[in-house]
Amino acid sequence: MRLIVAGALLIASITPAHASPNYAFPISGCAVTYARAHHNYPATDILTKKGCKFVAPTSGVVDEVNHVDKFSWKTNKGADRGGLSISIVGDDGVRYYGSHLSKIPTEMVPGFRVNVGDIIGYVGNSGDAKGLATHLHFGISWPTPAGIWWVRRGELYPWKYLDAWKAGKDVSPSKAVATLEKKLGNVPKLVGY
Numbered sequence: 746m747r748l749i750v751a752g753a754l755l756i757a758s759i760t761p762a763h764a765s766p767n768y769a770f771p772i773s774g775c776a777v778t779y780a781r782a783h784h785n786y787p788a789t790d791i792l793t794k795k796g797c798k799f800v801a802p803t804s805g806v807v808d809e810v811n812h813v814d815k816f817s818w819k820t821n822k823g824a825d826r827g828g829l830s831i832s833i834v835g836d837d838g839v840r841y842y843g844s845h846l847s848k849i850p851t852e853m854v855p856g857f858r859v860n861v862g863d864i865i866g867y868v869g870n871s872g873d874a875k876g877l878a879t880h881l882h883f884g885i886s887w888p889t890p891a892g893i894w895w896v897r898r899g900e901l902y903p904w905k906y907l908d909a910w911k912a913g914k915d916v917s918p919s920k921a922v923a924t925l926e927k928k929l930g931n932v933p934k935l936v937g938y
C-alpha cells in the first residue's frame with residue numbers, strides 16, 4: 746500500500762506543470778453572454794442561469810469570502826454589494842473575484858488551495874443584483890490587504906481574457922495587472938460609486 750502511494754506521488758511530481766490548462770472560462774457547463782463594457786469601473790457581468798458553476802479561472806489560493814448576504818438598499822455599503830462573493834489569488838499573482846453568488850462551498854475559506862476549474866461558487870442574484878438579470882460579476886485586480894472592496898471588484902477589463910479562455914487559449918492578465926498596479930498604487934482611493 747505504501748509503495749503504491751509513493752508511486753502515485755512520484756508520478757504527480759514528474760507531471761509537467763503545464764499538462765493541464767492554466768486558465769479556464771469562469772462559468773462551466775452553461776451558456777453565457779457578456780458585454781465589453783461595465784458600469785462605473787472595469788469588470789464583466791457574465792449573464793447566465795442561476796445555479797451555474799463558477800469555477801477557478803486559474804489555480805491559486807482563496808483570498809476573501811463572504812458566505813452571508815448582508816446587502817440592504819438602506820445602507821448600500823460598497824463592501825456588501827457583491828452579496829455572496831469570493832476572490833482567489835492565482836499562482837499568476839492576479840486576483841480574481843466573483844459576486845452575486847447563490848451558494849459558496851463551505852470549504853472555501855481564506856488560504857484554501859484551489860485548482861483551475863474547481864467549483865468555487867454557484868451563480869445567483871445576491872447583493873445588489875436582487876431583481877436584476879442573473880449574472881456573475883467577474884473582476885480582475887491585484888492582491889491588496891483584506892477589505893479593499895473597490896479594488897477587489899475589478900481594475901482591468903476581463904473581456905479579452907474571457908474571450909481567450911472561452912476559445913481554449915491560455916492568455917494571462919498578469920503583466921497588464923502588474924503594470925496597472927504600478928501606475929495606480931496598491932490601494933488607490935475610491936473614486937465615485
Ligand SMILES: [Zn+2]
Pocket residue numbers: 783788789790882883
Ligand atoms: Zn458587475
